[in-house]
Amino acid sequence: MRHIIAVLLENESGALARVVGLFAQRGYNIDSLTVAATEDPTLSRLTLVTRGDDQVIEQITKQLHKLIEVVKLVDLSESAHIERELMMVKVKASGEQREEVKRCADIFRAQIIDVSPTTYTIQVVGTSEKLQAFIEALCNTQILEVVRTGVSGISRGEKALSL
Amino acid sequence: MSQQNQPEMLSGGAMLVRALHDEGVEYVYGYPGGAVLHIYDALFQQNDVKHVLVRHEQAATHMADAYARASGKAGVVLVTSGPGATNAVTGIATAYMDSIPMVIICGQVMSHLIGDDAFQETDMMGISRPIVKHNMSVRNPADIPMMVKKAFYLAQSGRPGPVVLDIPKDMTIPSQKFPYEYPKDIKLRSYNPNAKGHPGQIKKALQTLLAAKKPVLYSGGGVILGRASEELTELAKRLNLPVTNTLMGLGAYPASDPQFIGMLGMHGSYEANQVMHNADVIFAVGARFDDRVTNATKKFCPDATIIHIDIDPASISKTISAHIPIVGLVKPVLQEMLSQLDKLAGKAEGQLDQTALASWWSQINQWREVHGGRYQQRAELLMPQAVIEAVHRHTRGDAYVTSDVGQHQMFAAQYYKFDKPNRWINSGGLGTMGFGLPAAMGVKLHYPDAEVVCVTGEGSIQMNIQELSTCKQYGLGVKIINLNNGYLGMVKQWQDMNYDSRYSSSYMDSLPDFVKLAEAYGHVGIRVTTPEELEPALERAFALKDRLVFLDIHIDPKEHVYPMQVPGGAMNEMFLSKTERT
DSSP states (O other): OEEEEEEEEOOOHHHHHHHHHHHTTTTOOSSSSEEOOOOSEEEEEEEEEEOHHHHHHHHHHHHHHOOOOEEEEEEGGOOEEEEEEEEEEEEOOOTTHHHHHHHHHHHTOOOEEOSSSSEEEEEEOOOOHHHHHHHHHHTOOOOOEEEEEOOEEEEEETTOOOO | OSSSTEEEEEEHHHHHHHHHHTOOOEEEEEOGGGGGGGHHHHHHHHHSSSSEEEHHHHHHHHHHHHHHHHSOOOEEEESSSSSSHHTTHHHHHHHHTTOOOOOEEEEEEGGGTTTTTTTTOOHHHHGGGGGGSEEEEESSGGGGHHHHHHHHHHHHHHSSSEEEEEEEGGOOOOTTTOOOOOOSSOOTTOOOOOOOOOHHHHHHHHHHHOSSSSSEEEEEEEHTTTHHHHHHHHHHHHHHHOOOGGGGGTTTSTTTTTEEEOOSSSSSOHHHHHHHHHHHHHEEESSSOOOOHHGGGGOTTTTTTEEESSSOOGGSSSSOOOOOESSSOHHHHHHHHHHHHHHHEEEEEGGHHHHHHHHHHHHHHHHHHTTTTTOOTTTOOOHHHHHHHHHHTTTOOEEEEEOOOSHHHHHHHHSSSSOOOOOEEOOOOOOOOTOOOHHHHHHHHHHSSEEEEEEEEGGGGGGGGGHHHHHHHOOOOOOOEEOOOOOHHHHHHHHHSSTOOOOEEEEEEOOOEEEEEEEHHEEEEEEESHHHHHHHHHHHHHTTTSOOOOEEEEETTTOOSSSSSSSSTTOOOOEOOSSSOO
16 A cells, blocks of 8 residues: 655754665665655655555554654545645657647646757646656657656645644 | 853863763773774763773673663763774664663764765764664764763663764864753653553553453563563562563563463473463563564464553564553553552452463463473583573572573573573674673673673684673673583574584684683683583682683583474474474
């Protein structure tokens, strides 16, 4: 099962290395990981996408909790939540390809954020699935480069991960 | 402290030493080098904190570790950067695996050189990260008192463990002074270790135990670390529970008590492993269902309801699922159980199922007859088990016993009947050869009047034998029981059982003359080669109160440790001797 775990972490040097090290040491998977400071500069927020059965996920959350610099965490997948990921794709776009790529971007509500005579750079925001679908939709186009941020997640409604 | 709220001005190095003193530290074990010279100079200029100079940094870590195991307080290590720090790694990992509180102060190259591959630079924060409870690097000398406080707090609270403090050399420059004040206490928003246990869960656990027909109490190192031996013993008595201890938990329940059924697990007693396998309720206290205890987890104790108390939630349901988990420090949880039990006195729901328990105990007593710790006595040869029994006699069962790792460790665990906690000091989790001698030294230094025995083998002892020199320097009169069989015995045992006795590198054919070696270091060496020589040798050794005596005892080279669980089997599948299995 895929799980999205959100972690509030002391914004200290080495704290991220501890989280990443934990996953490497204990053989847990990381599909993606994003991290940045929050509105409180002493705290970082990290979103981790991982996979495992219930027992593995339970161990992951417990082991994360054990790290001294982890302040709070929540498994977002346990309740209603929103996930978003940003992707930028640079594609070959010349001749009649230009129009087709643009049409495809419109359908996905993606934006073309950079243009050159032979290329487009397109920004797409959405769930990981949507991003994957967009890449598949571009199958007739030559993709030059793909960069994805990894998933960020947040709970729906009044539920909040904060101090 | 100077007068009227004017904090004293101290250098980083002096603040570190003062903070250690304010933390109540009496001894620091270590080895000097470039990056810690300012700190060593600060140590030299005071008399409160004493330094013990070892011969190898690994020994410093084991000394500090054993001190912590015996006293319950964090041991302190001081090493330099680079090789000093990396030599300490094995000892840090040893402490980590057994949850031992320890503070390791590592020098580091000057801040501006970090990352430049400077002389004696190593990324100790990175290297130690997977084997510490926490580590910290000093960025500002003024933070040193707070960081020392934090290091001790983290090391000693909750599930204890080692904490590394990495100090770049420029943080301790003698000419740069800062106001010194030692914080009284410390609070961390991300760390709250004092769980008392959920009263509802505790009640449920008690009800389950009261209703049990075939219960067992399985306790581990957490009871020793949590100083809860008294509560554990009282509860076991009141509930009439058979008690088994893990290797780390020996001594938490008196071995001479009739309710004690021995150690469990790979080399546990026949009865302990049978009781576990057949139990209807397993009451696990401060134990972590280690693979050396459970054998094959799929076949583990099929009929048991499992109650598990542990301060570390990650230890609960990690390998074996608990039905009634209780997250909390063992002492307050057991106290709460006792007080709930008091309230049930005289009520129907507070009664034990006496009939069921009587038949359970009669079954247990039958199991006791099956193996009962028997071993073969071969003429002319000294049996290792007999040596341990003799040591137990000569020390009236009241010694601190440290061990290395291998057959001798198992014999000591099986045959030295520990009646008190904190007396059995061994590397259970990591299984570190070379642990025993420095561990004995750490204990002897703090308890000079106590009898301290290191049970070792000719393989293990050579991993830190240089410490005989440290023993001479500090007058540490430990007694070394070297069970010398000329083989790496446990490796040989596995090769006998699984590799058709192909002794791949388990034999040493150029052993030193240990008697002469001990003498060369200024100690007493005694060789024992026949059963008749054992008693007089032990008598002489223990009469030499202040001397280190190295007893090189030549034992049966063919003996195996039994019982031994059958690999991949259930708890109760065991080899009972070379020719019998369950």
